[in-house]
Amino acid sequence: MTARRSTQILLASTLYGAATLAAAIDAGLLPAADRRLLLVANTAAVPETTPALDEMPGFGLLRARFDGVLSWNETISPFHPTGWSPRPDDAPLWERHLRLLWGLGEDEVTIVLESIQVNPALALSQLFPDAPLEVYADGLMSYGPTRSKLDPLIGTRVRRLLHLDLVPGLEPLLLQEFGVTAQVVPGVAFTKVLAELADAAGEALPRIPEGAALLLGQYLSALDILTPEEEERLHVRMLRGAVGRGHRELVFKPHPSAPARWSQLLEEEADRLGATLTVLRTPVLAEVVYQRLRPALVVACFSTALLTARTFYGLPVARAGTDLLLERLVPYQNSNRVPVTLVDALLPGLAEADGPPGDPDHVGGLLAAVGYAMQPQVNPGLRPAAERYLAARLDARTWRYFKRRRLTVLALPGAVPAQLGFLARGRAVRRVARRARALHRRLAVRLPGQRTAGRRPPGVPARGRGGAR
Numbered sequence: 415m416t417a418r419r420s421t422q423i424l425l426a427s428t429l430y431g432a433a434t435l436a437a438a439i440d441a442g443l444l445p446a447a448d449r450r451l452l453l454v455a456n457t458a459a460v461p462e463t464t465p466a467l468d469e470m471p472g473f474g475l476l477r478a479r480f481d482g483v484l485s486w487n488e489t490i491s492p493f494h495p496t497g498w499s500p501r502p503d504d505a506p507l508w509e510r511h512l513r514l515l516w517g518l519g520e521d522e523v524t525i526v527l528e529s530i531q532v533n534p535a536l537a538l539s540q541l542f543p544d545a546p547l548e549v550y551a552d553g554l555m556s557y558g559p560t561r562s563k564l565d566p567l568i569g570t571r572v573r574r575l576l577h578l579d580l581v582p583g584l585e586p587l588l589l590q591e592f593g594v595t596a597q598v599v600p601g602v603a604f605t606k607v608l609a610e611l612a613d614a615a616g617e618a619l620p621r622i623p624e625g626a627a628l629l630l631g632q633y634l635s636a637l638d639i640l641t642p643e644e645e646e647r648l649h650v651r652m653l654r655g656a657v658g659r660g661h662r663e664l665v666f667k668p669h670p671s672a673p674a675r676w677s678q679l680l681e682e683e684a685d686r687l688g689a690t691l692t693v694l695r696t697p698v699l700a701e702v703v704y705q706r707l708r709p710a711l712v713v714a715c716f717s718t719a720l721l722t723a724r725t726f727y728g729l730p731v732a733r734a735g736t737d738l739l740l741e742r743l744v745p746y747q748n749s750n751r752v753p754v755t756l757v758d759a760l761l762p763g764l765a766e767a768d769g770p771p772g773d774p775d776h777v778g779g780l781l782a783a784v785g786y787a788m789q790p791q792v793n794p795g796l797r798p799a800a801e802r803y804l805a806a807r808l809d810a811r812t813w814r815y816f817k818r819r820r821l822t823v824l825a826l827p828g829a830v831p832a833q834l835g836f837l838a839r840g841r842a843v844r845r846v847a848r849r850a851r852a853l854h855r856r857l858a859v860r861l862p863g864q865r866t867a868g869r870r871p872p873g874v875p876a877r878g879r880g881g882a883r
């Protein structure tokens with residue numbers, strides 16, 4: 415009997431993710447396969463105006479590691495990659511279509527993907543229901559919990575989580591509910607791949623002064639975290655802070671989708687402060703700039719690039735604006751919360767008033783507490799660790815990572831102010847609380863669709879001429 419051909423489909427939406435895949439291949443972490451196909455997804459808000467990763471400088475060197483490159487955008491056109499998923503009844507038809515379109519035939523398919531909780535990764539895993547899954551993380555979000563309950567038919571197919579050791583020794587929470595083993599992609603392999611990209615992008619980069627401070631934009635207003643005006647002020651704050659530290663040569667690397675006028679405002683502010691600002695518009699990774707520039711300081715809000723700068727390149731880094739984001743992120747379960755928390759806890763602030771970074775020895779307990787507060791149903795086993803951390807470490811510094819309302823909903827330490835803690839221990843208070851909960855349950859059962867003849871539910875106004883509709 416002839417053995418079936420094996421094919422790996424590797425999904426990537428960013429050049430950083432593609433570099434992570436290349437490093438995993440170079441390190442021998444991915445199973446052997448007869449073919450490796452890189453499936454490129456351009457998830458920008460307007461893909462037509464933003465280059466895909468296979469159009470960026472340096473991709474040609476990564477291209478050699480794959481037997482073919484496919485476009486997910488072209489495959490599902492005119493739908494957007496983040497907004498489309500197959501209807502359950504259509505999934506078998508789509509699988510047959512993709513096997514014909516991509517020349518898979520009867521191949522044994524393995525899928526390697528990122529961000530499994532959302533499209534396009536979730537859609538791809540649904541289209542090949544028998545394919546084993548490998549998940550890789552291309553940033554700090556892997557340290558956070560799975561953002562929602564994942565279908566067990568998908569979660570149980572995941573064999574491993576591959577991730578960069580951005581916070582040495584810290585275990586990711588992603589997919590822990592399925593017992594998925596986390597494996598580190600060696601930093602040496604990753605920086606080697608980045609060095610290749612830097613060499614290839616050398617001619618595309620403008621002349622940049624060595625030893626300058628590098629400011630990284632993230633386009634947070636596109637995520638509805640900040641308003642455009644607030645993000646502009648954040649960039650100005652970063653520039654002023656770098657100048658305040660004595661840097662007169664500055665490089666600003668804006669997000670590829672950010673408006674050009676933001677750079678103009680920064681240039682005007684740099685002129686006013688007597689500093690020289692270079693705006694880097696070439697679509698390259700921040701890590702490529704590290705290789706070519708070796709900046710004296712890297713400043714950003716909560717970009718993963720801050721941790722790669724510190725962990726893999728030993729560069730001085732500083733954060734700016736994390737205090738504002740910790741306050742603004744809604745709901746509490748927002749998947750950006752863990753990256754913002756880690757950056758805020760581990761890295762020094764740009765302004766001297768921000769004080770020193772948090773104690774890295776306690777970041778594991780902090781992650782468990784924040785992770786449980788974000789997704790208690792996904793990670794119920796984290797509750798004891800969360801209770802221990804909150805009982806021992808909740809103070810003026812760490813309160814910024816939590817919301818009292820969230821702690822109250824989950825009945826965690828800190829929900830009740832310390833001076834009122836005796837109330838939770840009173841028998842009379844507990845008795846009243848039990849009665850209130852029982853009354854709430856009875857009303858909840860009665861109100862939705864049951865109306866007793868001749869009587870109205872409490873709080874519902876009479877309907878009459880000119881009444882509520």
